Amino acid sequence: MDILIRSTPDGVSLAAADILADYARRGATLGLATGSTPLGTYRELIRRYQAGEVSFADCTAFLLDEYVGLAPEHEQSYHHTIRHEFTSHVDFDDARVFSPDGTADNPWAAAAEYEQAIIDSGGVDIQLLGIGTNGHIGFNEPGAALDGPTHVDTLHPQTISDNSRFFDSAADVPIHVLTQGLGTIKRAGHLLMLATGEGKATAVAALAEGPLTTMCPASVLQSHPRVTVIVDEAAGSKLHNIDYHRFVEANALPR
Numbered sequence: 001m002d003i004l005i006r007s008t009p010d011g012v013s014l015a016a017a018d019i020l021a022d023y024a025r026r027g028a029t030l031g032l033a034t035g036s037t038p039l040g041t042y043r044e045l046i047r048r049y050q051a052g053e054v055s056f057a058d059c060t061a062f063l064l065d066e067y068v069g070l071a072p073e074h075e076q077s078y079h080h081t082i083r084h085e086f087t088s089h090v091d092f093d094d095a096r097v098f099s100p101d102g103t104a105d106n107p108w109a110a111a112a113e114y115e116q117a118i119i120d121s122g123g124v125d126i127q128l129l130g131i132g133t134n135g136h137i138g139f140n141e142p143g144a145a146l147d148g149p150t151h152v153d154t155l156h157p158q159t160i161s162d163n164s165r166f167f168d169s170a171a172d173v174p175i176h177v178l179t180q181g182l183g184t185i186k187r188a189g190h191l192l193m194l195a196t197g198e199g200k201a202t203a204v205a206a207l208a209e210g211p212l213t214t215m216c217p218a219s220v221l222q223s224h225p226r227v228t229v230i231v232d233e234a235a236g237s238k239l240h241n242i243d244y245h246r247f248v249e250a251n252a253l254p255r
């Protein structure tokens, strides 16, 4: 696992945009994430697109997760959010931006169909990830199956509390979600994890330096052959091996 430490959240966004732009130029399948953390990266990619530096015309995207019960046009659905924040501002083909169907009559069948769609596409080349304060990735909460497929899950009360800022109240946050499983996420060719702010410091230390355990779903990144974690100083502040991570960064292999 390569851990890159940047002094500010903007530095994290620039470093992440560099990596994603390289994949976009190759017409890759991008695994996209919602939440606050990747917004700066999306803004930077939009800027580079407008400057003629990168195109997404040949890319495909698969989102990590979706709320059960929110229609695609609901402004907090991830179907809507990813378009609003990123894909509709660049030359992404909207028909190639996929997310789990949160309004399916049978969400378990929708989960299985989404898993199969990812496999049929040839798989995700690079998966962008954020981390929850409780160590979740996607909506894989503590206790998630370490090799699980896309599935229906129940949000942890901590996640409902964290995400209530996007809704009128915590009572409006859907309780059920569809999420790529940890097994789905691990099949991506390259995992790119971003974290900023002190609130993520404990989760980042657990993902990088704690045991590989279902109680910190993000720790499954330890078992993946190609992982880049980019954090700002605050999110990296509880890493013990910080000097080692800086040494690795200074001697990084080419991307």
Ligand code: PGA
Pocket: 034, 035, 036, 037, 038, 130, 131, 132, 133, 136, 137, 138
């Ligand atoms: P955030 O969420 O980027 O809004 O902090 C990350 C996550 O919960 O996975």
